[in-house]
Every structure is written in structure tokens, then in C-alpha cells.
Amino acid sequence: MSRTSSERSGPEEPDARVPPKTRAKGFLEWLDGFLSEELRQAPLGELGRSRVVAGTAMSLLLLASLFTAAFLVVGMPWSYVVAGGSSAAGYVGTLWLLRRASSSRSSALLLCGIMSSGVILTALYENDSYFSTNAAMMLITILTVYLLGPRPGLVILVPVVLIVGAGHPLWRHFVGSKPRATSEGFLLMMHFIAALCILAGWALGWLYSTAHEATHAALEQDIKARKEAEAKLGELHRTLLDVSRKAGMTEIATGVLHNVGNTLNSVNISVSVVTERLRGSRIPKLLQATEMLCEHAADLGAFLSTDPRGAKLPAYLSALSMQLADEREALLTEMQALGESVEHIKSIVSMQQQHAQWGGLMEQVQVAQLINDALRLQAGALDRLDIEVEREYAEVPPIVVDRHKLLQILLNLLSNARHALVESRAPDKRLSIRVKRCAERERLCIEVGDNGVGIAQENLTRVFAQGFTTKKSGHGFGLHISALAAAEMKGRLSVRSAGPGHGATFTIELPFQSEEQPQPTTPGMR
Numbered sequence: 001m002s003r004t005s006s007e008r009s010g011p012e013e014p015d016a017r018v019p020p021k022t023r024a025k026g027f028l029e030w031l032d033g034f035l036s037e038e039l040r041q042a043p044l045g046e047l048g049r050s051r052v053v054a055g056t057a058m059s060l061l062l063l064a065s066l067f068t069a070a071f072l073v074v075g076m077p078w079s080y081v082v083a084g085g086s087s088a089a090g091y092v093g094t095l096w097l098l099r100r101a102s103s104s105r106s107s108a109l110l111l112c113g114i115m116s117s118g119v120i121l122t123a124l125y126e127n128d129s130y131f132s133t134n135a136a137m138m139l140i141t142i143l144t145v146y147l148l149g150p151r152p153g154l155v156i157l158v159p160v161v162l163i164v165g166a167g168h169p170l171w172r173h174f175v176g177s178k179p180r181a182t183s184e185g186f187l188l189m190m191h192f193i194a195a196l197c198i199l200a201g202w203a204l205g206w207l208y209s210t211a212h213e214a215t216h217a218a219l220e221q222d223i224k225a226r227k228e229a230e231a232k233l234g235e236l237h238r239t240l241l242d243v244s245r246k247a248g249m250t251e252i253a254t255g256v257l258h259n260v261g262n263t264l265n266s267v268n269i270s271v272s273v274v275t276e277r278l279r280g281s282r283i284p285k286l287l288q289a290t291e292m293l294c295e296h297a298a299d300l301g302a303f304l305s306t307d308p309r310g311a312k313l314p315a316y317l318s319a320l321s322m323q324l325a326d327e328r329e330a331l332l333t334e335m336q337a338l339g340e341s342v343e344h345i346k347s348i349v350s351m352q353q354q355h356a357q358w359g360g361l362m363e364q365v366q367v368a369q370l371i372n373d374a375l376r377l378q379a380g381a382l383d384r385l386d387i388e389v390e391r392e393y394a395e396v397p398p399i400v401v402d403r404h405k406l407l408q409i410l411l412n413l414l415s416n417a418r419h420a421l422v423e424s425r426a427p428d429k430r431l432s433i434r435v436k437r438c439a440e441r442e443r444l445c446i447e448v449g450d451n452g453v454g455i456a457q458e459n460l461t462r463v464f465a466q467g468f469t470t471k472k473s474g475h476g477f478g479l480h481i482s483a484l485a486a487a488e489m490k491g492r493l494s495v496r497s498a499g500p501g502h503g504a505t506f507t508i509e510l511p512f513q514s515e516e517q518p519q520p521t522t523p524g525m526r
Helices: 005-009 020-032 044-074 078-100 105-125 136-148 150-175 184-279 283-295 300-306 308-355 367-384 403-423 478-488
Strands: 362-365 388-393 399-402 430-437 443-450 492-496 504-511
Touching: 020 044, 020 184, 044 078, 044 105, 044 136, 044 184, 078 105, 105 136, 105 150, 136 150, 184 308, 283 308, 300 308, 362 367, 362 403, 367 388, 367 403, 367 430, 367 443, 399 403, 399 504, 403 430, 403 443, 403 478, 403 504, 478 492, 478 504
Parallel strands: 388 430
Antiparallel strands: 362 399, 430 443, 443 504, 492 504
């Protein structure tokens, strides 16, 4: 019975052509296993240093173990064996610290301290003059500078430099100490140590390069993610502005429809009054009297003097003329009221057209007039809820702002004040608007206050955050967009409140003259 090709080929062997970046990533993940959770989540620079400490400690632990075993084999003095074992234990302690520390500083100090003390003790205790020229000195210099920094690393290296450069030669000269007799095995061991230290230096450089590339790649990815997040945030900001503008236009349209509806009620009443007065007019009686005079045109004198109807006709005409004059005055009064209502509708529509244009144009604005326009748009809701409006306008010059943005902020603040007063149990619901100069004389302050439900102290710093709202049907971007719009006009929107039940006051601060010094436009030029 023949076997299938898969059975003939046996188990699949792993692909040996693993990309270098994949192998480096796997090695770094292996090093991360020696780090604490805090170090794994540390900034990229700290994470790179921690990986170098872990890799170096593992390499030196392996070297110390090999040296200790070799010292035993070639018959080196027990002091070398003890030194090798102590160094290995110190490197294990370095790895132990990395698993528990939130910073690589202590582990790096311990690692560099072990290597430096090893050189100093070897030079003094064993009177070994060969170790100062060994390649191991290269590792100490590289590690201390990279792991500790130039200045702390110099503190570690100064004792080593003094002992190697001056202390040990002077010790031999004045004390007369002679170096230990060297053997073939000792020289072979020193050369072996030098070769391993050179390889360790290469490994350290590779480890640093790998960690640096990983850090750089992570940084590039982080920058890319930040740019994408900023782009999405900008798009979200534009969307919120568009939604806010539509919401503001909806608010304006609602106010316009309500005001026009109220005015149309007045127009309807005036038309009904005029119609009823015309139906009950005395003009038909005047026609009857003129027809009677026309019938007796030939004997008009006799008719007026001898005919009973003719004798009453002059007095009747006099009374009828007075009644017609009264009717005329009443109709003129109603027509005047009708004309005023039509003019009011025209002004409301004109105001809506003026404010409905897209923002972005800087122009001189009379603040009091704009506030009155905003109040007029909210008048229906305020009157229906029996809210008393208090106005206090100081004499201030016009300001150069984006009319639409400022109107949008005012409508949002008036709407929030209205909702706060609706939810309040206060019998006298008051809304106040004040215009004055700020403490900084070059800035204008517009205060919109109410005696409504107030704001809790913990929410004062959150009311302008996107999505924050305390209303059941709120969307949480009205005040956020208002604060952004104020900032775009080089101003600021703030709030103060004594707490729940004590009302709240929102303050708009704006410069009298825009910092960009634009050429102001007039509404008719837009």
C-alpha cells in the first residue's frame, strides 16, 4: 500500500529563513521576560536601557560561570573562584532587581559596581597587573556611560582609573609587592577572557543597536498613531462645529417660527377686527340716504321742509358722519397695528437671514444689539415659562468678532439657563445678562446668569468637556463647542456657581480688538 506524499516527507521542518527583524523581535521579547511590568510599560528610552541591563547581566552571568569553571580546571587560586562565584551571584541579583524595580537605575548601578569592584580587587588583592590591559575594561567604559549617563558613569570609572593608572603601579613600587608568578594556564585564561570580552562588546553593541531600532520603530509608530489621532480629532472637531451650527440654526429657526407665529396671531386678529367692522359699517345707510336725495332732486327744498322723512334727514346724516368717522379711526388703528405686525415679521426674517450665514467673517458688532436679537429669538420660550429677564448693559465700544460664533454661544447659554430654571423650584425665575468691561480693561465681559438648579463644585471643571451633560436629553457638546468658539475668537468661556440650588453664571471674555487685526466688514457686505 503506497503512502501519500505528506507521509513520505515526514513532519514539516520550520522555515530557517526567518527575517532578521523577526529574530530580533523574538530576542527582545525574551529579554522583556526578565523585566517587571512597570519597566515593560516604561517610556521607550527606559525600556531600551532595561533591555541592555538584562542582556548584559545574562551575558556576564554566563561568562562568570564559565570563568569559575575554568578557574577550577586550570588550578587558579581559590580567590579567583570565589570572585567568579560572587560576580555570578551579583549578576543574578541584578536580574532579580529588574523583575521588581520600576526603574533600571538600581540594577544598572549594581551591574557597573560589580564590574568596577572586580577590576579594583583583582589589581590590589591579587596584584594582577595584566587585568588592567584586558579587554574587559572596554565593557566597563561602554556600560557605565550608556546605562548611567556621562556624569554618574564617571563617578564609577574614576576609582577604576585611579587604581589602574596610578594606585596599583605605586603600590608595587613603594610596597615592593611582586606580581604573582604566571603559568601557561593563567596566560591562556587571560587571553580567553579577552576574546570573550571582545565578543561580549560586539554583543553589547548589537543589543544596543537592536534596542535602538526597536525604540525608533516604536517611536515612528507612535508618531504615526498620534498624527492619525490628530487628524481624526480635527475631523471630529469640524463635525462637531457643523452639528453645533445646525443645532444653533435649529434653535434660531424655532425662535423665528415661534415669533412669526405669535405675530401672525396678531395679524389674524387685526384682519378679523377689520372684517367685522367693515361688515357692520354704516356705509349702506349712507347709500340709502343718498338714494332718497336723488329721488327728490327736483323738489329737494320741499322734501326737506314738508316731508317728515326729509325733515329728519339732515340730523341723520350728521349722526351718520360721526359714526363713519369713528369707524375710520378704528380701522386706521387696526391697519396700523397690522402694518406693525408685518414689519415685525420682516425684521425677524431679516435678522434670521443675517445670522444664518456661515461664520468666519470678522466684523464690528454692537454687543447689546446682538444680545437683544438672541433674546428675541428666545422670547417665546421665556415668556411661556414666565421667566423674568434682567438686562444691564454698560457703555462699551463695538467689538470685532465672528457674529455667528458669538450668537451661537449666546443661544447656547440662554438655552442652558432656560433649562436650569425649568428644573428649579424657585418661584421667581430670573435670567440676567450683563455687559461690562473686564478687570483687564482691554477685554469685554458678557455674563449670563440664572437662579436655577446650579452646578456642583466637582462638575465646574467638567461642564466644558466634550460629552459631559447632566440633562437627560442632553448631548454634551453645546458648552464644549461654545468654549472652543470663544477660544477661536481669542476669548474665554468660564463658569462659577455656589453649588446646587444657587444658580450659575457663565462669563464670555472677548478682546475689544482681534489680535489678528482683520479688516471688519459690515453686514450688508457679506
